[in-house]
Amino acid sequence: MQTGSISSQPPLDKFLVCGLGSLGQYCVLALKNFGVSVIAIEQIKPYSWEIPELTDLLEDLIFGDCRHPELLKSAQIDQCRAALIVTTNEQVNAETALTIRQLNPHTRLVIRSSKENLNELLNEQLGNFIAYEPTQLPITAFTLAALGSETLSFFNLDGEKLRVIQRQIPKGDRWCNLSGVHELNTRTRRILAHTDHLTSLPSTFHQWDGNAPILPGDTLVYIETAENFLLLPKRESSTPTQAQKSIHSKNPLKRLKRYLQGKLYHFWHSTLQQPTRKVALICGLIVLFLLLTGTILLMISHPGTTLLSAFSATAILLLGGYSDLFGDFQQMDDIPAWLQLYSLGLSLAGTAFVGVLYALVTEGLLSAKFQFLKNRPPIPGQDHIVIIGLGRVGQGVANYLQELKQSIVGLTFELDFDRTILPEMPLIVANQKEALAQANLATAKSVVVVTNDEILNLEVALMAQKINKNAHLVVRTLGERLSQSLTLLLPKAQVLGAYAVAAEAFAGAAFGENIISVFRLARQTILVTEYQIEDIDTLHGLLLSEVAYGYGVVPILHQKPPDTSKFMPSDDIRLTVGDRMVVLATIEGLKRIEQGKLRISPKCWRVKVEKAITPDGIFEGANIIARISGCSLNTARELMNNLPHTLSTPLYKPQAMRLVRALKKVQVFANIISTSSQSSKI
Template sequence: MVVCGDDGLAHRLAIELREVYRQRVVLVVPAERAGEEAADTGTTGTTDTDTLSGRTVVPVRVVTAPAPTTEAMLRAEVDRAAALALVYEDDETNLRAALAARRLSPGLRLVVRMYNRKLGQHLEQLLDQAALVAVPGLDRAVLDASTTVLSDADTAAPALVATALADTNKVVQADGLLLRAAEHPAPDRGQVPDPGLCTLALLSSTAADPAGFEGSYNAGAPAPDLLPDDRTVRGSAARGTVVLEAVRREGPALPPRRLARRGAPLGKVFSARLRWALAGIVAAVLALTVATTLLTDEHVLHAAYLTLLDLFAINDPAVDEPPTRQVLQLLSGLAGLALLPLLVAGALEALGTFRTAGALRRPPRGLSGHIVLLGLGKVGARVLTRLRELDIPVVCVEQDPDARGIALARALGVPVVLGDVTEDGVLGAARVHRATALLALTSSDTTNLEATLAARALKSDLRVALRLYDDDFATAVYRTLRSAHPQAVTRSRSVSHLAAPAFAGAMMGRQILGAISVERKVLLFAALPVAGHPQFEGRTVAEAFRPGGWRVLALDTARPEARSPDLANTGHDPEHQSLLWDLHPGHVLHHQDRVVIAATRRGLAELLGSSPDGRTTATGLR
């Protein structure tokens, strides 16, 4: 595996490929970062052994180059690699390098980092077409995995949302659904444990590490059991479990908002006082119509017609009419005088309502149970989209009125407080004292920290997730906040750490949806076709389950021609979700089916026809 980049994502991706997938990695970085990468990733030239797990760790080889030129990629042996990741911060640099890499190795699997979604879609199609032309007759499944364009902001957003909702970053995204590995302690006597979607593992320890690293390693305790069968789970009631759960929203329902779309309820366009005044005018017209009918012997329709003419002052004066008719005409004219200012007020009020519908909303006074999102930049905008897709109340705080996410917040009708979050009153205006969580995602570490401390002063038990770039600084901040507020949840998250697993999974092939750590072990999630796998084809879900190896979690119900090639990065429209998670154990898997499985490294290697250390993979293009 070759990784080319110039920031923390490249470094983290190299570690992810080595530690989780046991791949041999060549890291191409600028010379000024070479010393740091060598120290952090271990470039000794010999294999190391992890004393806790006893596994062999292959070192990362570092190649220095100011840019991903053809010569630099040849020194990294891209022409012999299984996959290449281009994760430079600049979209144009990644674009140029991807085109050059496709010429060097037409069958190379490419993973490209791009923020521009539209350009990324075009690049994917172009590079896939180039691979098809260079390698005629390329298998469709292999072609679908030949190029993957990802954004670090997009891939980090689900984990940030899960941190705010469920206090975890052990998240896998499949077909728009967020799944988390939740650690449950051993149940008390007589208590029935929550099985979730399924039990993924039995822990060696029943207590969670307070630092947030669930399931601490204990040499005297039994090793964690991955993918145990039901009998083993029932016989190990004294041990904690890791279960698979869906991340769902909690909190009050959002009020309807239709002004930003077609149509608008009268309650939003016209105020209550205006509606009561209009009702009074209508009641007066009806009363005058009834009186005219009774006192002048006119037909009810003719009486209503005369009343409206008098109301709008377009009828002839009733000079020669009986006194009764004259009095009724005067009363109708008086009601008409009240109608004119009412119509003007209604027009002005409706105009103002529709004007403010396109402006930024202010947080409602009674709002509570929401999430306060600080920063509407590249990452904040993606997180806002994900939160609103989950129908979660959000209040945004942004200093720059021209920030990337301001237009998005306006379109979604999300309340926004414009101002510096470090100034007095800004967090109060966002109703942070009534919020359930705070996501500090600005581009400044000090701003995020200051906002967190200010929010803690307003609500000491507020759940906080802050974005920090420097790992040492993040560790110091986390330990200090945990000591100062032991009853509150505080998590520091790095976008590169959250995005690296998705990029690593794409390098392994699009069938890899993600990985979740369980103590010192790793569970992989993958989408595999049943065809070609005798372990699945013609078997029931129960028969396809191998304890400690793999387990079928879901079935893709979409037609084969309509299936998404990349389940980990599909849209979030519930109408287009096709995965069925509640499978009956007796359901028979057929040749044309596709399933989502959880597997150990060794189990997935057996299914894909590769060795457990990943030295040969059946998922590559070469």
């Protein structure tokens, strides 16, 4: 059933969740945030629930195999608008989807599956079907958290990047110079909410006054396109510090000495953290000592021997060449016994220690996998984002941040990590202490900890906070209990449960395949929803202003095929069959559109046109009135020719205020008048 259409089918007002593992329980919670009725099926009753109040959220809880038709019938599948099939067994999920489709051809199917080819085939056969891999869904949420608290959502729409921002206006901000909030609405930006420092954000859209001034401390929520923002990393200052000046002012010998001391210090600490390097250092020093002592002894025992000859003979012995020097049995009588024994010991020791060095070199070559890749970018010095854990989630976050031109560094503790991944990203592969030290954590602006090990995430998060208390810390968890505990332990960190985030997307998809994205605003879930206008739609023939203010949604895209999409479209566009529209809406807004019910506050404002200063104002004023109010052009011209006069077409307050402002630009003065006869001059 097309959302926004009138249908002869009975209303499907229930939602079914099959599988109450961690993901299933969070799906129930997410659906209840939408205010809908939820029924659940779980195979075996668990000893305890991860969400303690789960049973209170359900209309009915049934235990058994969700693949059985009789069990699905008892779960009222015939009345279910959508079924979220999220067991941990993908075969069970697919079989359940097939069974549900046989019982109810209209139920929306949202399943948990990582098999892309199978998902495409099932979509073709079953219809009204979508599948997600829950480990991939939280990527956007972690990316948003890494960017900071201002960014509420980020999504792609028709190849354009859009983001939702919640921003508190600082003192001296350029926006404080505007005459009113309405001036911020442009072709690339749309205001969603505006409040002062004493008022909390409203739970519905369009509750702000377009003529209100913007003051320091006010909060603005708005959506904007990529054309209106550039998320570029902060550049490091090109001005040298005093310490740098002092270093460069020294003579070359002192700079060289300082450089060598730094390298030696770094090498020594790296040997303490990596045992293999320590072994290599010890073996190397022993071989060097044997080489020097052997050279000296040979020169003492044979005074006529040159330094080069003694050095070469000692090196040959260390490399196992005892037979090369003492291979002639008849000549051995001329060589002192102590020198023969010493040379034999030298050869044996050299074989042992040089052999160790050979082994370590071979290990280093093998661990490098002979990857002669182009050099990665250097590790950023400051204001960068550190991504710890480069599994599928970490790689996804890194890709997203690179698209946003953020300065990042990836960090993994897996020494066998595939170094061909994300070649444009600075990469650190080492153990914990060394990796954190190399990542310049003390000067990072954000740290994202997303390994697959919850305990490791906890440990690394605590280490990161100890190193940099000012960094924006984002931590991945799986369970509710650990999330709550970590939130108490790290109150400034953003702790995101992977399943809780994924459940929001599953729940959003349950309301139709036209749900593009989901985010939270003022404790409300906002759905980015797409509509295709049909002749039986409740939206057919309405102005976008009537859609926006009547149903409490925010249109952000309009397309009249085959024309290209228009972002932040004009309120004066009238929807016709075939049009495509994308709106921001709460679940209540979607319900009103589906049922064709306008909000409680109707059109209760009219516009009284007082006078026009010029004849051109009369002509242009009529065009503006017809365009914004939706009345006929003849009605508008008749009004302008009989001033003062009140427009008979009722309007929503934001619509009426915009009309008055537009008339003022052509030197036509008007007021808005409420149906209670209270007037307000603009």
